[in-house]
Amino acid sequence: MYTLHYSPDTASLGVRMVLQELGVPYRSALIDRDAGALDSPAYRAMQPLGKIPALETPDGPMFETAAMLLYLADKHHALAPAPNHPERAAFLAWLFFTSTNLHPTLLQIFYPERVAGEACVPAVLTQARAQMQMLLSTLETMLARDNPAWFSTEPSVLGYYVGMLMHWLGGMPADHPAHFPTADYPALHARLAALEVRPAAQTIAADEGLGALPFTHPYA
Numbered sequence: 740m741y742t743l744h745y746s747p748d749t750a751s752l753g754v755r756m757v758l759q760e761l762g763v764p765y766r767s768a769l770i771d772r773d774a775g776a777l778d779s780p781a782y783r784a785m786q787p788l789g790k791i792p793a794l795e796t797p798d799g800p801m802f803e804t805a806a807m808l809l810y811l812a813d814k815h816h817a818l819a820p821a822p823n824h825p826e827r828a829a830f831l832a833w834l835f836f837t838s839t840n841l842h843p844t845l846l847q848i849f850y851p852e853r854v855a856g857e858a859c860v861p862a863v864l865t866q867a868r869a870q871m872q873m874l875l876s877t878l879e880t881m882l883a884r885d886n887p888a889w890f891s892t893e894p895s896v897l898g899y900y901v902g903m904l905m906h907w908l909g910g911m912p913a914d915h916p917a918h919f920p921t922a923d924y925p926a927l928h929a930r931l932a933a934l935e936v937r938p939a940a941q942t943i944a945a946d947e948g949l950g951a952l953p954f955t956h957p958y959a
């Protein structure tokens with residue numbers, strides 16, 4: 740049995756959809772942020788930085804979204820190429836591309852003041868937006884060229900991870916710095932459109948109030 744410590748519409752979303760897609764027994768434990776739960780010793784013992792999500796597993800607590808996703812895929816032999824599969828190398832490269840490039844750049848766009856203080860916000864935003872455009876174009880080029888099964892015909896932990904990030908990027912109004920609609924990236928859009936209608940995505944999106952098309956038309 741897993742316990743996912745989550746808060747609606749945060750970084751717990753991808754892991755929660757993956758747990759649902761796997762069909763394994765799990766519990767969703769709502770984090771009481773207002774009560775300071777992220778700073779409690781019990782939570783910090785699971786997630787030392789006090790971020791969301793944290794996952795309790797039979798092997799102990801885990802933090803970091805990508806680590807959880809890879810752990811779950813390997814543990815349940817699903818939603819990723821197996822360790823000895825020829826596609827494993829490419830899959831790992833793009834999973835780490837997402838966790839070390841896409842996700843941190845997204846955080847810089849949403850929280851530019853955390854990078855170098857309020858005075859540097861305009862410069863940070865200019866740089867981070869350009870970086871995000873380049874990263875999404877790089878992903879788009881790979882998808883259109885290679886069409887890997889783990890991001891097209893088959894659901895994968897990576898698809899859910901990128902879907903979660905695009906949910907936030909696509910959901911912002913046109914004048915928001917984080918406005919990056921999936922429609923601008925047709926290969927990515929088509930794959931996320933197929934993923935978001937799966938029962939697992941629909942169940943969690945409904946529970947968290949994220950609309951019927953959470954990856955391609957957030958909040959619609």
Ligand SMILES: N[C@@H](CCC(=O)N[C@@H](CS)C(=O)NCC(=O)O)C(=O)O
Nearest residue numbers: 749750789790791792802803804805
């Ligand atoms: N690298 C972490 C990032 C997690 C993260 O930034 N979570 C956000 C929620 S979307 C958070 O906990 N924010 C609370 C805060 O920064 O105080 C992961 O992938 O798990």
